[in-house]
Amino acid sequence: MKPLRLSFALPFVLMLAGCSILGSEQRDPVTIYAPDVRVPARTDWPNVGWTLVIAKPTAARVIDSPRISVRPTPGELQVYRGVSWAQPATDILQDAVQRTLEDSARIPAVASADAGILGDYKLVMDLRRFEADYAGNALPSAVVEVNAKLVNNRDQRVVASRTFLQQKPATGVDVAQVAAAFEQALEAATGDIVGWTLLSGNSDPKAVR
Numbered sequence: 572m573k574p575l576r577l578s579f580a581l582p583f584v585l586m587l588a589g590c591s592i593l594g595s596e597q598r599d600p601v602t603i604y605a606p607d608v609r610v611p612a613r614t615d616w617p618n619v620g621w622t623l624v625i626a627k628p629t630a631a632r633v634i635d636s637p638r639i640s641v642r643p644t645p646g647e648l649q650v651y652r653g654v655s656w657a658q659p660a661t662d663i664l665q666d667a668v669q670r671t672l673e674d675s676a677r678i679p680a681v682a683s684a685d686a687g688i689l690g691d692y693k694l695v696m697d698l699r700r701f702e703a704d705y706a707g708n709a710l711p712s713a714v715v716e717v718n719a720k721l722v723n724n725r726d727q728r729v730v731a732s733r734t735f736l737q738q739k740p741a742t743g744v745d746v747a748q749v750a751a752a753f754e755q756a757l758e759a760a761t762g763d764i765v766g767w768t769l770l771s772g773n774s775d776p777k778a779v780r
Contacts, residue, residue, distance in 0.1 A: 604639070604750040605657035608667035610762045612675040616769050621691035621779040622680040623768070624724075625669050628661040628717075630698040635661045639746065639753075640702040641711060648702065654746050660701040664717065667761045668694070677769055691779055692730070692772050693722045696764070699734075703741065703749045712740045713752035715760045721771045731771035735763050 633640065637659055638650040656663060665683065672681045682688045700716035715737045721730045737760040741752040772778055 602654045602746070603657050604654065604746075604753075606663055606667070606750070606754040606757055608670065608754065608758050608761055609674075610667075610671045610758055610765065612677060613762065613766055616675060616677050616766050617773050618677050619769055619773055619778070620679065621772055622688075623672065623678060623692050623694060623772070624682055624684045624686070624688060624690040625665055625694045626684045626696070628664050628696040628698050630661050630701070634698055634701050635659050639750070641749075642702050642704040642706075644705070645707075651746050651749075654750075661698055663757070664696065664698055664701075664715075664761075667757055668696070668764055671761050671765045672768070675765065675769075689724060691724060693724050694768055695720045695722060700736075701753075703752070704738075708740075710741050710744060711749060711752075712738045713749065713756040714738050715753070715756040717760060717764065719764055719767070721768055723775060723777060725777070730775045731767070733767055735760050735767075737763070 629635075633648065637655040637657070639654055639656060641649050641651055643649060658666070669681060669683065672678055680688075680690070682690065684693065697718045698716075699718060700714045702714055703711040704714045705711045716734065718732070718734045720732045722728065723730050737756040739752045739756040739759070741749045
């Protein structure tokens with residue numbers, strides 16, 4: 572993952588860290604990380620005849636943010652200073668899942684729910700964790716935890732529900748190394764979610780084949 576380096580006014584930089592100073596003209600660099608998730612289609616993913624819409628994922632306010640969260644000790648959540656994601660974490664997750672489904676060539680059509688398209692199924696996701704966690708170790712691990720539900724849009728029935736958890740250790744404590752671990756964890760979680768979605772929809776007796 573190649574970070575984008577931009578400069579913003581100091582008040583904005585400090586706001587990312589939870590503080591603000593008004594009236595300063597000094598400028599500090601902010602490094603923005605944009606995970607580029609590319610998950611090749613797996614051989615066990617079926618071809619399906621139904622369509623899908625992806626609802627905007629939900630998350631706690633502290634998670635649904637461009638700030639990169641780190642848990643140095645249990646029960647304590649902080650953010651890395653001077654860095655951010657290019658998008659809030661929920662947008663990163665939704666884009667990764669939608670792109671993977673679109674590129675898989677396994678499904679006729681997939682779109683975000685706000686596109687106004689009514690698909691046969693709806694994928695609902697709750698992003699529970701998106702953080703670097705030291706968990707008592709010398710190096711942190713990127714943790715991505717998502718609860719997903721597949722809903723039949725015709726009768727609003729929950730076809731399947733599952734929680735996905737991926738943890739990938741960083742190779743060091745630098746933010747660039749932590750961001751690379753996030754990309755790996757997100758790729759693994761995305762692949763699991765996409766495969767489960769395709770298989771679960773096809774297992775529904777009312778699925779379009």
